[in-house]
Amino acid sequence: MSARASSLTAASAVLHRDLLLAARRPGEWLQPLGFFVLVTVLFPLALDPEAARLRQIAPAALWVSLLLASLLALEFLYREDARDGTLEQFALSGQSFTALLLAKTATHWLLTGLPMVLAGPLAALSLGAPLSAVPGVFVALLLGSVSLSLIGAIGAGLTLGTRRGGALLSLLVLPLVMPVLVYGARATAQAIVGEEMSEALYLLSAMGVLALTLAPLAAAAAVRISME
Amino acid sequence: MGSSPAVRTTRSDNLLEVTELHLWRGDRHLLRGLGFRVEAGQLLQLLWPNGTGKTSLLRCIAGFLHPEEGSIAWQGASVRADPVAFHWAVAYLGHETALKDDLTPFENLRYACALRTHHQPDQLRTALDAAGLGAIDPQLPVRNLSAGQKRRVALARLALWDATLWLLDEPAANLDAQGQAVFERLLGAHLAAGGAAIVATHRAVELPQVHCRLWRQPQEAMQ
Numbered sequence: 505m506s507a508r509a510s511s512l513t514a515a516s517a518v519l520h521r522d523l524l525l526a527a528r529r530p531g532e533w534l535q536p537l538g539f540f541v542l543v544t545v546l547f548p549l550a551l552d553p554e555a556a557r558l559r560q561i562a563p564a565a566l567w568v569s570l571l572l573a574s575l576l577a578l579e580f581l582y583r584e585d586a587r588d589g590t591l592e593q594f595a596l597s598g599q600s601f602t603a604l605l606l607a608k609t610a611t612h613w614l615l616t617g618l619p620m621v622l623a624g625p626l627a628a629l630s631l632g633a634p635l636s637a638v639p640g641v642f643v644a645l646l647l648g649s650v651s652l653s654l655i656g657a658i659g660a661g662l663t664l665g666t667r668r669g670g671a672l673l674s675l676l677v678l679p680l681v682m683p684v685l686v687y688g689a690r691a692t693a694q695a696i697v698g699e700e701m702s703e704a705l706y707l708l709s710a711m712g713v714l715a716l717t718l719a720p721l722a723a724a725a726a727v728r729i730s731m732e
Numbered sequence: 733m734g735s736s737p738a739v740r741t742t743r744s745d746n747l748l749e750v751t752e753l754h755l756w757r758g759d760r761h762l763l764r765g766l767g768f769r770v771e772a773g774q775l776l777q778l779l780w781p782n783g784t785g786k787t788s789l790l791r792c793i794a795g796f797l798h799p800e801e802g803s804i805a806w807q808g809a810s811v812r813a814d815p816v817a818f819h820w821a822v823a824y825l826g827h828e829t830a831l832k833d834d835l836t837p838f839e840n841l842r843y844a845c846a847l848r849t850h851h852q853p854d855q856l857r858t859a860l861d862a863a864g865l866g867a868i869d870p871q872l873p874v875r876n877l878s879a880g881q882k883r884r885v886a887l888a889r890l891a892l893w894d895a896t897l898w899l900l901d902e903p904a905a906n907l908d909a910q911g912q913a914v915f916e917r918l919l920g921a922h923l924a925a926g927g928a929a930i931v932a933t934h935r936a937v938e939l940p941q942v943h944c945r946l947w948r949q950p951q952e953a954m955q
Binding site for chain 1: 794795796797798816819820822823824826827828829830831832833834835839843844846847848849850873
């Protein structure tokens with residue numbers, strides 16, 4: 505018999521497959537990006553468009569939009585694979601279930617998180633942030649969005665068994681990601697006014713590492729429970 | 733319970749052994765102390781009436797459901813003790829075919845089988861041909877296939893999955909007579925190669941030179 509595939513090969517196959525599926529159906533993963541851009545653009549319209557005022561609320565606007573847009577996307581993370589039986593095949597593949605699901609989360613981040621991270625600095629500029637803030641805003645969003653996807657995957661797994669899990673998902677995930685919101689918004693504010701932001705970035709990185717080590721295990725356990 | 737690894741090897745063709753299995757679903761005592769063995773080359777067909785736990789038993793063996801009591805042993809060792817080894821030996825085909833609507837049958841096979849072993853594209857095409865899907869347009873996504881054709885793709889995946897024990901839940905659903913023949917041919921080849929299968933169905937298959945056992949009621953003995 506031919507050689508068994510390693511977990512890494514299997515996980516990269518999952519990643520490749522999900523990217524191909526996304527390419528065939530671009531509407532789904534463009535939605536969160538559209539939502540993110542739209543909400544950040546709505547702020548200047550609703551507030552008076554005075555630059556100093558906008559600059560003040562820019563961090564909050566960016567991070568709340570990012571958070572809500574990623575919640576919107578999370579609902580679709582496992583749903584289809586659970587419905588059509590793919591997750592069952594994952595569980596019986598003999599490969600690490602955690603690794604395969606982490607590959608799905610990674611693809612999900614590439615398709616929904618990364619576009620928002622790239623659009624974030626532009627949104628910040630439109631909210632009156634100086635050009636010098638762009639690298640800082642980018643790094644803060646990059647670190648924060650990784651944690652959001654990883655932690656959100658736990659909520660997506662837990663709400664798989666429920667019929668309409670969207671609201672429940674938000675209630676579960678929002679409290680867990682509050683630290684990311686706090687330090688992400690803080691780092692962004694510091695970047696905009698040109699202050700030293702390393703402290704907040706260190707904390708965001710620490711949260712990212714913690715999420716990367718623990719969240720995939722919790723997400724896999726949550727998905728297993730939902731398959732009963 | 734208590735099957736220790738030392739028991740292994742006594743009879744190598746005794747693959748799966750289920751003892752005193754009790755399963756509750758909600759407040760229903762669905763499986764009441766089931767016990768059976770499946771040996772290499774054997775086909776066990778569950779012909780129980782609807783709602784008596786065929787699917788639950790298969791999902792229990794696959795490890796999706798956890799029985800309240802009883803043990804499931806694979807080649808003498810408890811499945812719980814080494815789930816990964818058991819998963820490498822088992823293939824499951826449930827009600828859902830686990831195919832992606834937006835991918836072609838070939839792409840579906842390629843990504844599904846990449847989880848297990850490396851296959852040459854030719855092997856995948858041969859498997860599709862063997863399932864009677866050689867004539868359809870290769871660019872056609874699974875979305876545009878009929879339910880029976882989707883089943884055939886799933887059967888082709890099963891044959892490539894390289895597993896010793898097949899757990900099949902209504903595998904012949906939606907299959908026409910020719911599809912049924914494809915299924916029987918694949919199953920026959922699998923059993924002849926020393927595999928085993930547990931099939932939940934309403935239409936028992938007859939395979940020449942195969943030890944086919946029928947089980948008509950969960951309370952009754954097997955034939």
